[in-house]
Amino acid sequence: MSYLLxxxxxxxxxxxxxxxxxxxxxxxAVVLALPLALLIHQVRWLALPVMGIxxxxxxxxxxxxxxxxxxxxxxxxxSVVVAMVIYTQxxxxxxxxxxxxxxxxxxxxxxxxxxxxxxxxxWQVQVPLMLPIVLAGLRLAAIVAIAIxxxxxxxxxxxxxxxxxxxxAQAGRYDKIWAGSLAVGSLALLVNTALLSLEWAARxx
Amino acid sequence: MSTVEFERVSLRFPHSSQPxxxxxxxxxxxxxxxxxxxxxxxxxxxxxxxxxxLLDPTQGxxxxxxxxxxxxxxxxxxxxxxxxxxxxxxxxxxxxxQNVAVVPRLLGWAKERIRERVDxxxxxxxxxxxxxxxxxxxxxxxxxxxxxxxxxxxAGDPGLLLMDEPFGAIDAITRGKxxxxxxxxxxxxxxxxxxVSHDVEEALRLxxxxxxxxxxxxxxxxxxxxxxxxxxxxxxxxxxxADDMVRQLSVLRVETAMAGIPHNHKIQEGAMIRPQATLRQxxxxxxxxxxxxxxxxxxxxxIGVLTLDHIRxxxxxxxxxx
Numbered sequence: 001m002s003y004l005l006x007x008x009x010x011x012x013x014x015x016x017x018x019x020x021x022x023x024x025x026x027x028x029a030v031v032l033a034l035p036l037a038l039l040i041h042q043v044r045w046l047a048l049p050v051m052g053i054x055x056x057x058x059x060x061x062x063x064x065x066x067x068x069x070x071x072x073x074x075x076x077x078x079s080v081v082v083a084m085v086i087y088t089q090x091x092x093x094x095x096x097x098x099x100x101x102x103x104x105x106x107x108x109x110x111x112x113x114x115x116x117x118x119x120x121x122x123w124q125v126q127v128p129l130m131l132p133i134v135l136a137g138l139r140l141a142a143i144v145a146i147a148i149x150x151x152x153x154x155x156x157x158x159x160x161x162x163x164x165x166x167x168x169a170q171a172g173r174y175d176k177i178w179a180g181s182l183a184v185g186s187l188a189l190l191v192n193t194a195l196l197s198l199e200w201a202a203r204x205x
Numbered sequence: 206m207s208t209v210e211f212e213r214v215s216l217r218f219p220h221s222s223q224p225x226x227x228x229x230x231x232x233x234x235x236x237x238x239x240x241x242x243x244x245x246x247x248x249x250x251x252x253x254x255x256x257x258x259l260l261d262p263t264q265g266x267x268x269x270x271x272x273x274x275x276x277x278x279x280x281x282x283x284x285x286x287x288x289x290x291x292x293x294x295x296x297x298x299x300x301x302x303q304n305v306a307v308v309p310r311l312l313g314w315a316k317e318r319i320r321e322r323v324d325x326x327x328x329x330x331x332x333x334x335x336x337x338x339x340x341x342x343x344x345x346x347x348x349x350x351x352x353x354x355x356x357x358x359x360a361g362d363p364g365l366l367l368m369d370e371p372f373g374a375i376d377a378i379t380r381g382k383x384x385x386x387x388x389x390x391x392x393x394x395x396x397x398x399x400x401v402s403h404d405v406e407e408a409l410r411l412x413x414x415x416x417x418x419x420x421x422x423x424x425x426x427x428x429x430x431x432x433x434x435x436x437x438x439x440x441x442x443x444x445x446x447a448d449d450m451v452r453q454l455s456v457l458r459v460e461t462a463m464a465g466i467p468h469n470h471k472i473q474e475g476a477m478i479r480p481q482a483t484l485r486q487x488x489x490x491x492x493x494x495x496x497x498x499x500x501x502x503x504x505x506x507x508i509g510v511l512t513l514d515h516i517r518x519x520x521x522x523x524x525x526x527x
Contacts, residue, residue: 110294113257113367114357115284115311128298 003163003179011163011183018159018187021077021152022145025084029092029141032085037096047097054090062087062148066155080152087148088141095137099130131202139195146188150180160184206235207270207364207397209256214265216251225251226262227421233414235364238391238398240408242444243418249401252418253367256399257286269365284308287358287366287396291373293350295342301327301353302338308361326356330386348379352386359394368400372407384410388481405445409433410456417441430462434519454516455485462519463501463509470498470510477502478511484519487511 004011040047057065066083073079103126111125153161163180167173210232217224226248233239241249254260255267258279267274274282295304302323309319324334330352342350351371358366372380384407391398402408408415409429417424417432417440425437433453436442460480476496478487480503487499491513501509 106290106292106294107296109259110288110290111296111307113254113259113283113288113290114308115280115282116307117280120311125296129296 003175004182007179011160011179014158014160014162015183015187017077017157018146018149018161018184021081021084021149021157021159022142022191025081025088025145025149026138026142028081029085029088030138033089033092033096036089037093037100040093041097041100051090051094054093057086058090062151063154066151070155075156077152077155077157080149080155080157084145084148087144091141091144092137095133095140096130099133099137100126102133103129128202132199135195135199135202139192139199142191142195143188146184146191150184160187206395208235208268209233209365209397209399210268210271211252212266212268214252214255214262214267216248216255216260216262216264224263224421226255229265229421229423231416231423231426233397233399235397236395237413238387238400238411239414239416240400240402240412241416241418242402242405242408242412244444245403247418248421249403249418250369251421253369253399253401256365256367257283257288280311284311284361285363285365287361287363289351289354289358289366289368289371291370292347293342293354293371295350295353295357297342300339300341301332301345302334304342304353305357305360307357312361322360323356326359327353329359329390330356332356346379347375348383351375351383355386355390359390359396364397366396366398368398370401370403373402373404380407387411392481406452406456409445409453410458413461417444428461429457430519433457451485453484453519454488455483457484457519458482459484459487459499459501459511460509462515463511464515466500466507466510470500470507472500472507473498476500479503480508484516488513488516491516 036050040050062083065086066079069079069082073082107129108121108125111121116124149157149159150161150164152159153165160180160183163176163183167176167178167180170176211229214226214229215224216226229252241252243249251260255262256269256274258274269277269282269286277285296307299307302320305323305326306319309322314322323338327334327337332349332352337345337349337353342353345353354371358368372383375383387398387400388411390396400411402411412429414426414428415432416426419440425432425441427435427437432441432445436445458480459478459482462484463480473494473496476490476494476498477500478490480501490496490499491511498510498512500507501511
């Protein structure tokens with residue numbers, strides 16, 4: 001705690017690095033997951049193999065996955081972000097699919113029958129109705145990303161993990177370890193709360 | 206008001222041995238309420254959905270007001286046809302007002318005009334606007350939801366309404382009320398309505414004409430009275446005759462059974478009846494007054510006559526088959 005208070009500048013900078021990684025991850029992950037979810041929503045038999053592969057990838061330990069990616073993306077934040085994108089796919093694609101399926105076909109047909117075009121049906125009916133589920137997926141993905149980003153410090157990606165790894169390396173710097181843990185935990189809680197309130201707002205309509 | 210014509214329309218779904226709709230030809234006059242009646246799986250919903258092109262026929266032509274419906278841009282076609290489905294299909298994330306405003310918004314109406322239209326329509330379907338405007342569909346009963354569904358379908362002032370078993374999931378008492386509402390709105394607004402139902406009583410109560418379907422084909426297209434008295438096939442007789450006579454008399458309207466006015470007709474005091482009255486009411490009036498014929502009276506003038514023979518012709522045929 002005292003470390004957090006005595007080094008606010010450093011902690012703030014690490015938090016920003018952390019958030020930047022998480023933000024970039026979620027941005028890329030959503031852009032990838034949405035078409036994938038739409039595809040397996042339309043072509044049902046693809047759901048099993050796609051979800052199977054994503055689930056298997058999810059079981060690879062994060063440390064191992066990042067190490068495997070380093071030859072391609074280098075020893076920096078990029079490898080870490082790519083790993084996080086891969087991890088969050090299974091969460092996002094599954095939630096997007098559940099969201100797509102949660103909208104009753106009769107409601108979409110009513111929208112069509114009233115003369116909405118594809119674009120209008122998507123933005124005025126499909127998106128608002130699936131939004132709470134999509135946001136729940138985004139929240140889970142964000143938490144997972146925040147956790148994995150911590151490991152990123154080992155690979156020169158910076159972020160709050162730096163405090164933890166420094167603390168371990170400098171044997172006995174428990175203040176740093178505590179500071180890092182507290183900061184990551186608080187960040188996760190904060191992001192969770194923010195997204196949760198968005199979700200509730202969406203649910204209320 | 207709109208006319209609808211089907212000309213040898215067939216639809217065969219891919220991978221299906223039987224066509225869902227086969228060689229259907231009929232025309233619906235402007236301002237008529239036509240009930241498409243038949244057992245489930247007979248193709249009645251398929252037939253309906255071809256009118257607003259949710260489905261496209263594999264053969265034949267459908268015309269709206271004399272024009273092939275494929276000549277309209279598909280969204281424009283749908284915006285000029287009201288569409289009501291079972292359990293209303295209201296958008297759960299929109300308020301009642303927003304739901305009703307969907308088509309006017311698509312049509313690009315000004316905000317003020319939309320607001321006025323929404324209030325006007327909610328009043329029309331007996332939902333006081335100030336009370337219901339801001340509610341969500343989940344806060345309404347099934348009957349109220351269906352009223353909103355009806356208001357929503359009417360919002361763009363379409364000439365034609367398509368209704369797909371709109372009251373199927375609603376309890377009997379509420380359904381009766383909604384059926385009365387439909388008849389009232391029909392008289393008031395003079396819309397052409399295609400109404401899918403599998404409920405014989407509902408069909409008899411509402412229809413100017415009933416289109417009976419069986420296995421994708423039109424078996425008979427006629428007034429309720431003539432369907433009962435001159436069924437084209439045993440299937441029609443069985444479909445319509447399943448319920449008992451007295452109940453049929455209590456749902457059939459006078460206007461569906463009346464005849465033209467003979468030139469020597471004398472109007473008898475007290476023996477006058479509204480065209481919307483039921484045959485049962487007509488029968489008791491005939492018995493009570495002892496009149497030979499009832500004068501059917503609307504808006505201060507005679508529009509037809511109804512005699513005991515008319516009613517008896519219905520009763521005898523039905524009695525014979527029972």
